Amino acid sequence: MSIELEQPNLFEQFDLLIAKEDTFEIREFLNNQNISDVADLINEYPEYEARIIANMAIHRAASVFKILDISQQKDIVKELPSSKTAELLNELPADDRTDFLEELPKAAIRDLIKLLDPEERKITLSLLGYPEDSVGRLMTPDYVYVYAHNTVEEVFTTIRRYARNSETIDVIYVIDETGLLIDDLRIRDVILSTPDKRVDEIIDGRVVSLNVNDDQENAQQVFKMNNRVALPVVDENNILLGIVTIDDMLWVANEEFSEDMQKMGGTEALNEPYLDIPILKLFKKRVSWLVVLFLGEMLTATAMGYFEDEIAKAIVLALFVPLIISSGGNSGSQASTLIIQAMAVGEITIGDWWRVFRRELISGMLLGSVLGIIGFIRVAVWHSIVPAIYGPHWMMIGATVGFSLIGVVLWGTITGSMLPMFLKKLGADPAVSSAPFVATLVDVTGLIIYFSFAYLFLQGLLL
C-alpha cells in the first residue's frame, strides 16, 4: 500500500523532531499524519508513546488510541497525567472506551470512570452492563435520529447539528416520540430528495435491526447479508438503544478466529497478543490442556500393558504402533478441523449431522483404503528386500497393518467429524474438540483396533 513507501521518511522526520525537542513542531507534525501512521510511530518508538498521544489534538489522539493494542493502551494511560487521561477517555467513542475498560482490573475501572463527564460516565456504565460478546458491548449511542414527520430540510439541519459527535451519518435513524425504531434512512436517499419531502415519504419500511443481547458473531452474519455500514440496536420492545458500525465487525471477526484457532490448537484462548502475555500466564493457558491430554493418553500405556504378552511373542507388532495410531490421529484431526470450520462459517448446522456422517463414512473408507494399501505394500516391499524382517508370515502381518489402517482411519474420521457436532449439541464450544484432543481420543481405540486385527490374522501363527 502506498503508506508503506512513506514510512522510512516518516521515521526519519520524527527522529529529527525528537532531536530538536520543539514541542510545537512535534504537535504540528503529528497533527498532519494519518492516524495509522501515528500508530506506526508508536509501535516504532514505544518510549515516546505517551508523549505522542499527549501532543496531538485530542480527537486525533482518541482515533490513534482506539487502534492500539490493549497493552499499549494500558501503558499510555499509566504514563499520562490523569487530566489528559480524562480528556482522552471522554473523547473515545463509547464502544471503544468500553472495550478498553473491560480489559482493566475492576479497581482501575472505578478510578478511570471517575474521570469521565457525568454524561459519558452514564453511557459507559450502561454499556458495561451487557454480557461480553453481546451486541450491547459494541454499540455506540452517538448516532443521528429524526422523526417521520420531519422534512428533508429539517433532516439536514439535524445532521449539521449532530454530525460532529456521530460515529456515522451514512445512515440516519427514524424513530417515533417513544423512541421506537421505525426505519433507517441512507444519506444517499436524503440527498437525492427535494428539501420539502417528508421523511415518511422517502422511507421504505424495511429495516434490519440487531437485538442488544444478540451474539456479536450473529451480528457479523447480519452485516454480511445486508448492505449497511451501520445497523441499529434495539431492545425487546424495539426501542432504539444505539448503533453498531461495520468496522467493529472486522475486529470481531479477527478475535473470534483467533480464539477458535487457539482452542483448536489445544490451548485456552489467550485474549492477549502472544508477545505481550507474561510467560507464566502463557504457561498456565497451555498446561491445563496438555495435562488433560496426557492423562487421557496414559490409557495407551494401560492398553499396551494388556497386550504385553502379544508384543513379547511378536515384537514386530510393536514396530507399527506409532504408524497406526498416528494415522488415526491425523485423519481425525483433519475431519474435526473441517467440520469445526464449516460450522464456524455457518455452512453446516447440527441438523446436518446425518449428511455429514454419510459423507465422512465414505471419505473414511476411501482414505483408509489408500493408507491401508500403502501400508501393505510397505510390508511386502521390505519383505522382498530383507525377508528376515517379517519372517514367513509377512503376508498376515501386512494384512494386519492394512486392515488396521482402514479401521483406525475410518474411526478417526467418524470420531473427528461427529465430536464437534456432539459438543455443539451439548451447548459446548465445538472448537474444544481440537486436533490434539481428537488425536488422543483416537490413539487408545486405535491400539485396540490394531491388536484385534492382530488376533484375527496372526492367532496360531505368531500369537
Add this chain to the structure above:
Amino acid sequence: MSIELEQPNLFEQFDLLIAKEDTFEIREFLNNQNISDVADLINEYPEYEARIIANMAIHRAASVFKILDISQQKDIVKELPSSKTAELLNELPADDRTDFLEELPKAAIRDLIKLLDPEERKITLSLLGYPEDSVGRLMTPDYVYVYAHNTVEEVFTTIRRYARNSETIDVIYVIDETGLLIDDLRIRDVILSTPDKRVDEIIDGRVVSLNVNDDQENAQQVFKMNNRVALPVVDENNILLGIVTIDDMLWVANEEFSEDMQKMGGTEALNEPYLDIPILKLFKKRVSWLVVLFLGEMLTATAMGYFEDEIAKAIVLALFVPLIISSGGNSGSQASTLIIQAMAVGEITIGDWWRVFRRELISGMLLGSVLGIIGFIRVAVWHSIVPAIYGPHWMMIGATVGFSLIGVVLWGTITGSMLPMFLKKLGADPAVSSAPFVATLVDVTGLIIYFSFAYLFLQGLLL
C-alpha cells in the same frame, strides 16, 4: 435479532402465494421483503430459486444474488433464460460479478461475458486481469469523483447525478484532470460546509489508498486501522482505478480464516462449502496430505526397527511409546497453532523469531517438566500397587519416561513454533505446518529421544 422472529410467518406467506400461483402477487410480496429474507426464502425453497430471482425488480434480484452461495448462483444462472441472466449480470456490482465469473469454467465465462453490455464487459474483463487475492479483484469502478476546484454545490449536483450507480457515496474522491488521486472527502464534511466553499478548502490532504496489486489480507489491515467505509485503489502512478468497500472485507476475513483452518487441519483449502463439494473432490483434497504424513510416519516403523532388540530385551519400553510420542505431538501442535494464529493477525513477524524462540524454550521446559513429573509419578504409583509390572528397576524406568517427556515436549514446542516462521521466511504459507504435520515430524525424533534416554538409564540393567 428481530428478523428471525418474523421468519416462520414469511415462509407461511410464501407457501400460500405459491399455492395461489399468482405471479403478480408473488412479485409484490418479494419486492416488499428484506434482501436477507429473500435469501432465506431461497435457502428454504431451492426448487423455486430461479423463479424467485426472476420475479423481483432487477436491482433487488442482483442484491439477493450477490449474497447467495456460489453453488446457488450457478444453479440459478443455469435455470434462468439468458435474457434474464444478462439483465442480472449487468445489474451486479462489478466486483461481485467478477467474484461470480471467477468461479465458473473458462468457457462458461466467455458465454456469460457475451451477455454483458459493451461497457460492463470492459469493466469485467479488466477486473478479471488482476491476480486472485489482489485488491484489484475486489474493486468496483462505481464511485463518485469530483475535482479540487468544484464547489460544494457542484459536488451535490455530481452526487445527485451519479449516486444511483455508486456503491457508496459516504466517501467521495477528489482527482485532478489526469485522474490522479488527490484526496478523499467524507460526505459528512460536504454536508457540514456552505454551498460556496471549494473542495480544495475542505480537504485535509490525508488520504490512505490501496495499491491495485496489494494483497486482500493487507487491505483488511488497512481498513481496520483507518476509519473509512471505502478506500480508493490506485496504480503505481497514483491514478485512481476504483474503490473497495468495507463490507467486502468481512467476506475476505471469512475466506482467509477458512483456508487457514483447513490447511492447519492437514487438508488443502476446499474453496467450496463442505456440503456442496462433491465427495470425490473432498477425498482428493484430503488424501494427498494424509499420504504425505503417512509416508513420513513410516519412518517411525523404521526407527522402531532399529530399537527392536532393545524392545525384545525390555518389552516395558514399548508400553510407553504412544504416550511419549503423542505428548511431543500435542505440545508441537499447540505451539504451531499459537504461532500461526499470531502471525495471521500480525502480532508477530519473522523478525521476532528470537523472542519467540526464548519464550518457547522456557514454555517447553516448564510444560515438559510438568508432564515428566506426572509420568514419573505414574510409574511410581503403578509400581507401588503391582510391583511385578516394572520390576526392581522401576525407578530407572520412571526416570527414562520422565526425562524423555521433558525432551520430547521441549523438542515439540521448539519445532512447532519455529517451523511456521521458517516456512514464512521461505515464502511458503505457514498454515501448512499444520498440527498433523508437526505431530508427524516430532514423532520420529520423539522415538529417538526416548530410546536414547533408555540407553542412558537402563544400560546394564535391562538393556
